[in-house]
Amino acid sequence: xxxxxxxxxxxEVPEVLSSERVYDRWLGLRVDQxxxxxxxxxxxxxxxxxGGVTVLPIDDEGRVLFVTQYRHPIGRVLLELPAGTLEDGxxxxxxxxxxxxxxxxFRAGRIERLGGFxxxxxxxxxxxxxxxxxxxxxSKLEGDEDSIEVVAVPFDRALAMVAAGEIEDAKTLAAxxxxxxxxx
Numbered sequence: 710x711x712x713x714x715x716x717x718x719x720x721e722v723p724e725v726l727s728s729e730r731v732y733d734r735w736l737g738l739r740v741d742q743x744x745x746x747x748x749x750x751x752x753x754x755x756x757x758x759x760g761g762v763t764v765l766p767i768d769d770e771g772r773v774l775f776v777t778q779y780r781h782p783i784g785r786v787l788l789e790l791p792a793g794t795l796e797d798g799x800x801x802x803x804x805x806x807x808x809x810x811x812x813x814x815f816r817a818g819r820i821e822r823l824g825g826f827x828x829x830x831x832x833x834x835x836x837x838x839x840x841x842x843x844x845x846x847x848s849k850l851e852g853d854e855d856s857i858e859v860v861a862v863p864f865d866r867a868l869a870m871v872a873a874g875e876i877e878d879a880k881t882l883a884a885x886x887x888x889x890x891x892x893x
Contacts, residue, residue: 721746735794758828758835762805763880764791765823765888766813766842772861774813774845775881779856788860788870789878792837805840810850813859818844823887828880839884841891 723743732738737757744750766774779786793808795801802820810816825838862870870876871885 726750754832756829756833756835758833759795759797760801760836760838761792761794762801762808763837763839763884764805764809764812764842765839765884766791766809766815766817766845767864768815768845768861770861770863772863773867773885774815775860775862775867776812777858777860787878788876789881790884792880801838802840805838805842807850809842810848812857814847814849815842815845816848817842818846823884823891826880826883837880837883839880839887841888 723745726742726744728739728741730737730739739755739757741753741755742750743753768774774791775788776791777786777788791808791812793804793811795804802822805820806817819842821841821843823839823841825836827833828835828837867876867885868889871882876882876885
């Protein structure tokens, strides 16, 4: 198989002919009319999200602190890492600490940025910086996390759960991969 060159017409940015905002609350929705270099025109729905964070908390025993949450769009409870939406003007590291405290009841003595990623760039602008949180101490902040349960899992067991398909949340999978890369 021959790889395509890094730059060709298929990789050029299309022209935005029009953009209409059709919904605007904590998420926005806009519809863009695009024209590609080939002349092809199409409408593209874009979910606008001002960003959030993903937190990878690891306790002194090497366990990852996951949370379980009901996710209404899929109608199921998922095992995932703590995460949350940035407040207007909030520093991502401050958000990571806040979300960790609200969702797990722990505060990180040490926070390191592992990287970041777009959650679903085919239709959404959400970018999630990811933070490793260690040196944990109990420190609960009240939030809207009434239905969240904390689940501590040894790191190697968490990887086995990924392989078994027991962890299906994209931000959790991406954060674990970023951490694995850091460890090696």
